[in-house]
Amino acid sequence: MNPLIYLEISTSTNIDILKFTKGEPKFIALYTFNQTNGKGQYDNSWEMIPGENLAFSFMLKSKDLSIPSSLFNFHTANLLRNFIANLTQQNTEIKWPNDLILNKKKIAGLLxxxxxxENLDVYIIGFGLNVLQTDFSKLPKAGSLLTQTGKIFNLKNIAEHLFDFLQTEILHPKNTLIDFNYHLFMKDQIAVFNLKGKRQNGIIKHADENGYLWIDLEHDGLRKFFHKEVELLY
Incomplete structure (x- = not known):
């Protein structure tokens, strides 16, 4: 049996899930509605209002994967995008490399x-989802399922359905790069980027199999960027 573990409070679900590896089940997931020190990409923090949002971590063995590690982030982003799109029945996009956008607002992040x-290599997928939060006065680019759909969702039901969905889909990647690029936020549209403190217009062309994002810049032409080398300002 693959366990789904609930904690009333967690410092970080990506850290606390490591306490529940005994018995080596195929999958383990842990979730909370009160995370006090959440981790984001590149050591950023993920702030969470207790009882309004979901922090969810999912662990699997790397040897069970049939997809290259360079594409695993894209595969996972695709799955979580599909889950949110099915849940809300609304347009959901992926902001390279690890955010989910619902109706132009960031509602989730992936780590x-x-x-x-011991001797086992594992992946831990951390997922923070804004569900019931309505105050984003300090985060004007963010939103939640509630603000973007007008609907109230049950946090526990989301966690349980997400666990079932990932167990079914995580080991069966299909059309990973094609799907990622199809749902890529601001692809083929003029956008503003921050490059080392300087702003420049550009157009996102595609993400490649090595994890790079290719942007056709107004002054520098077509260039590729890895994580943290460029910031999309919308």
Missing amino acids: IEKKKI
């Missing part, structure tokens, strides 16, 4: 970590 537990 993937590779760990070694």
Whole structure:
């Protein structure tokens, strides 16, 4: 049996899930509605209002994957995008490399970590989803399922359905790069980017199999960027 674990409070679900690896089940997931020190990409923090949002982590063995590690982030982003799109029945996009956009607002973030537990290599997928929060006065680019759809969702039901969905889909990647690019936020549209403190217009062309984002810049032409080398300002 693959366990789904609920904690009333967690410092970080990506850290606390490591306490529940005994018995080596195929999958483990842990979730909370009160995370006090959430982790984001590149050591950023993920702030969470207790009882309004979902912090969810999912662990699987890397040896069970049939997809290259360079594409695993894209595969996971595709799955979570599909889950949110099916849940809300509304347009959901992926903001490279690891955010989900619902009706032009960021409603979720993704963090993937590779760990070694004794002699076992595992991936931990951390997922933070804004569900019932309505105050984004300090985060004008963010929103929640509630603000973007006008609907109230049950946090526990989302966690349970997400666990079932990932167990079914995580080991069966299909059309990973094609789907990622199809749902890529602001693709083929003029946008503003921050490059080392300087703004420049450009057009996102595609993401490639090595994780790079290709942008046709107004002054510098077609260039590729890795994580943290460029910021999309919308």
